[in-house]
Amino acid sequence: MIKNYLKIAWRNMVKSKAHSFINIAGLSVGMAVAMLIGLWVYDELSFDRYFSNHERIVQVMQHQTFNGTVLTQTADPIPLGLKLRESYMSDFKYVVLSTWTTENIISYGDKKFTQRGNFTQPEAPDMLTLKMLSGTRSGLKDPSSIMLSATLAKTLFGTADPINKVLKINSKFSVKVTGVFEDMPTNSSFREVTFLAPWDLYVSSEPWVQRASTRWGNNSWQIFAQLAPNADIDKVSAKIKNVKLENIAAQGDKVGAEFKPQVFLYPMNKWHLYSEFKNGIVTGGPIQFVWMFGIIGVFVLLLACINFMNLSTARSEKRAKEVGIRKAVGSIRSQLITQFFMESLLVVAFAYVFSIVLVELALPWFNNVADKKLSVLWFNPWFWITTLSFSILSGLVAGSYPALYLSSFNPVKVLKGTFKVGRFAAIPRKVLVVMQFTVSVTLIIGTVVVFRQIQFAKNRPVGYSRDGLLYVVSKTEDIHNHFNAVRDELLKSDAIVQMAESESPVTQVWSNSSGFEWRGKPVGMQDDFATIGVSYDFGKTVGWQFKDGRDFSKALATDSTSIVINEAAAKFMNLKNPVGEILKSDGHNVTVVGVIKDMLMSSPYEPVKQTIFYISRDAASVASLRINPNMSTHNALDKIQKVFEKYAPSAPFDYKFADDEYAKKFDQETRVGKLASVFAMLAIFISCLGLFGMATFMAEQRTKEIGVRKVLGASVFNLWRLLSADFVVLIIISLVIASPTAYYFMSGWLKGYQYHSEISWWIFALTSLAAITITLLTVSYQSIKAALMNPVKSLKTE
Template sequence: MLKNYLKIAWRNLRKQPFFTFLNTFGLAIGMAGGLLIGLYIYDELSFDRMFTDSEHIYRVDADINFGGKASSMAVAPAPLAATLINEYSQVEKVTRLRNIGSRLLRSPENTINIKEDNSAFTDSTFFDLFDIQLLEGDAETALKRPNTLVLTKTAAEKHFGKENAVGKSLTVDNEVVYTVTGVIDNLPKNSFLRDHTVFMAMAGNDDALNTQWGSHNYATFIKLHDQVKPEVFESEIQKIVRTYVMDWAQAIFPGITHEQFLATGNYLNYVLMPLRDIHLKSSKVAEMSPNSNSQNVYILFFIGLFLIILASVNFMNLSTAHSLKRAKEVGIRKTLGSEKSGLIRQFLTESVMVAMISLFFGLILAIAVLPLFNNLASKSISIPYANPVFWLVLLFSSLLLGLLSGSYPSFFLSRFSPVKVLKGTFSSSKGGGNIRNSLVVFQFTISVFLILSTVVVFRQLSFIQNKDVGFQKSQILIIDDLGSSYQKIQPFKERVEQLPQIEQIALSSYLPTPSNRSDNTFYEEGHPEQEENVNMQEWTVSQEYISTMGMKLAAGRDFDRNMATDSSAMIINETTARLFGRSPEDAIGMRIVDPFGTTGDSQTYTVIGVVENFHFESLRQNISALSMRLSNYSDKMIVKVRAGDFERTISQIEETWASVAPGQPFNYYFMDDSFNSTYEAEQRLGQIFMIFTFLSILIACLGLFGLAAFNAEKRIKEIGVRKVMGASVGQIVYRLSSDFLKLVFIAILMSLPLGWYAMNKWLEDFQYRIEIPWWVYALAALVAVAIALITVSYQAIKAAMVNPVKSLRSE
């Protein structure tokens, strides 16, 4: 019987090529989109699961509210790791990493440095805790000694080719010679360490030995014993705050107790972040690598689900609409003895066959567009051809989709009454119309929702791009990685200033776009009480920084190279003045104390200026407190370039650098590019919304096109009669189109409130955001109506233009 079902199914599909094409193409698009999104979600959910016992590994984070600023930090104090392993038996292993960003490395044979973008100081227990095997070297001893490092395979080949790298030397930042003691395989792309290529021994980092519990710089990972409940352990380690942290704090705030600390609204909590949750659930300060967002995964999941449902709805709609053509076939089959169950199996076989054909074309389509999707999503996803589970899931999903898509049409077709069908009275019987209309409404509800969402996402991105952020983004060139050639910076700066296209130059390691960050706690002189402290960013800059960056002063003056007292001067932002209870004008002359200072002793600064607030963090966050003071050290040069031939100007700057610091790499970027990179996730989301909105509209239009064609064919004689009676083409087109447009209007009424709610929830993540104006809803509605009208009108006009003699001749 199965062979018979397949043969008949194939004949029926070949007999109606137009509807077969619409069904197959619609399902193929839905399957391809669903497959790509499924692979993306699987990749997102697989992060950091490759490490042995990853379910028992946690990062110890710090949630802090102090000095008017609340922070969630992915780093902890240096002494925390030793305290955990020595005093808590629940901890099996512990290790620390400290991100140190890019480093310049060169072997003794080379005179030219090679930049490694992501490096970290690492404890010797790192390889044991994460169970990372070394390709070369001994994991137990690799990072025991100072001035040793481990490279990834790619980094080792970059510096030493195919030679054994262990035992060879590398000079780091033109200063310290390190010995390579190990090589590990390239870290997986779905790991929190995916971009790191250099791991340097923590034993060579003096700061790792400090006992300051208020300095948070170290990503601290622990592995708990199997039976330990993390929530119980998390509550136990709060004792560290009451003992060690408070003991340390009393040196700054004599007599302070934990109760007094909490009574003023402050808190410090150590919290456990499961390793497997870091990628999707952590967006804290000082992450090892950029993380994703679980919200985006949910959004993509529903988009993929909607695509598949839309394609399935298309199949149901077209199959039930086309049922009248097969009514007599069903009637004859039943008259000849076919049972209802046999008919259901026959029609389900056809739907499964369509699903399998669609799977074939959908897979080809997914493979073809996968490189573009990877580029869009910033991924390196591949089709797991060798994984049998993948193929089983794919086949089972397609089978299930075929059965679900064909279930309603099968039951609908199989219940036709043979008496009514063969007597010609079937057309007056009920069934199918309301369901079809509901499915069309569902399709366009989803489509309008996605149109609205896409417009809102792009409007928010446009708002971010055009908002006055308080500093100049355009025509600002950042020359990076100068710190390793510190002695060359001043002569380089002086020579670049002579170039005709250069307007102004400043030096700083701190930028309002992604760069170094440094928090510290300050208090007004004479008011050391902990409730009077203000926690703020501490930036070191050159005298020209504010003017070069195009920032504005709200009160006071800028740094002045001719005033020697400016070495102990400070410029704060408006938020800092407000937290100290001062207006910008009243803040001038304030004496602010840094209890830690650059040498460990307290230092006092005089406020000489208040800069207007500018955005130095994401627009998701409010502008927090910030201070600037003078320093000669910098690893970045900020160059304001006049409009003109940027390529020629950059080439001249590069030539100048090559003459001043031969052999040193020249790295640069534009500040507006760096600003845009902060919102890459939103940009990707907007592009994904746009693409999948287009696909959803395409699928909906395919279904509407097929229904309009069928409707026009069914009413061909009615159209002929109307034309004979004098109806115009416009009147006939209106008649044929109005029924579908009513359904679209219902879909609009359903989708707009859903879109309003969903997009306002998405915008809540931004402290600075747009309000959704009325015309955005109107635009989404008009686009949907226009698309539906164009889709339906083609078939309506085609039917209305037919000669009525031809349509009535067969009567």
């Protein structure tokens, strides 16, 4: 019986080639999109699951109250980690202090590379359950050791055994390789870590870190921990909640105590997907994109199923006699339903195979756009169970209405020729077409809004010139110690026009300070400033734009205690005439000599933070250079590299252009926009396939009507308008539904950004025009073809 069903299903597929092609093409694309999104969602939901103890690993974080607003941060002071290790180890299996994952120079012989890694306490490898390829997890107990990722070990040593080889970190530390671990996956919070080095080595070699080891107010590090087997995260968080507040008050840090710090534990399973906090409460994160793309995947697949249902029911009259004959010769309704479901499942089977091919072909592009390393899970049984289940479900959903509808025909009426589908038979098809285009138009409007928001933020004034501005983050003090010689040599070579140093690059803020006093400061007001140490020529190098006052001057000895502030700082302090005002910090007075336009150094979607620039007395870690616009970038970089390698031979010349680093701030939104635009185009493609099939069927159905109208004098234009009008009406209904829907969701999305664009009326007008144009182009081919047909052919049988 099954074999017979399949034979008939195959014959019907071959007989209606165009119909079958449209169904298989639409379903293939829909399934491929759903699979790609499914792989992406799986990758996101399995974030950090690589670590065996991920359910017990936490990060120690803190809430701080700033002028009534609760701010959440991951940065912690060293004494907090030491206190947890000393007094609360009954609640923890491990407590680990760590630096941030930063760039360091790893050198071996003549080889030197800039690599990202952490200085961390010895328990980190055990806590993360690193998969060791050689050596042991206990390697960091040696204070002069290093553990390498498999990729870095291969880069440095090739196929040779790396264990006990001696490397150098930042040309300062000689360390011995004690272990090689498997590269951590891209969907983990530690994906950039290529080496781990001992925390004790870091502390012993950095005097400022040693001083910070007793300062509860210096939040510059990370603390990770693994809970004890029977410990409850909420109870432990409650227990350690006031640890910092009590100790910072005891230390006499009144400013720090005013922020009312509250320590809490945040589980690893939430680090990635639930990373956004607002006023001390988790408000979301990438989980919103997981939901968004998941819903898009379901809808795109649904669009393909709608095509199948529409085309199958539209062709019901052609199969009415077949149903009538089958019933007359004894077929029962359940057999007919099975037959139609079998046809549906056969189409789905072909579509499923083609969708796998499409996914394999699209993955390289998709990975590039999504910044992932996804692959088809060929050997994962759950992948096949899930995709096959969804495919069968899609086949059953797509075939359900045709099967139930076609099998319900009355055989007597059909065979007597009195069967009519009825005036309301087309309503379900029209409803489904409206659903299709509602989804497609909503996606298009959403995509336009996303890209407009990105462009809006990109066009925001940045307060300095990015053209030809690059910076080099120094890992050694060689450039700083020879700064004047490096600068003079580069100026003489005409490679640059300016050079300066700073303690943060122009695209980031690395330091914040509080506890400032100024004239008119309200009692009880809390302050927090971005504080950036710079050299005298920093303003000329980056292109400061002054609103008031002047730049730092080497000719004035008093400028060593002067500061330049931005507009946000002047506004925050409510200073009408800030130049000449005196600020006090840690018992020292500093004088405001200039006010610059706000420099956009952090998020382009957030307000610029109040910032203080001062002349740095310590070694600055960032060298900023302005390339000579009259020299090609390639030649200028070549000259700069030679000078840097001359004065810092142990460090690779790693530079970053300010405009490239600024562009990276839009990466996430750009990825979302690109993916959404592709899915929107595919949704339109699937919908248009359905329209094309419907238009073909309608033209066939109305062949004789068109012939009669042509004989009576109807023009080609009149016939085209007649056949196209129904579809245009459906699209207009879709637009009426989609526009407010898209506005509601996208306005909510935009509210997540403090600095955002508005949703303009022209977006809806342009999208409406595009949707109607696409519809007309889709149906016009069949409409015009039918209108141009010789009426003699369509009427000769009458």
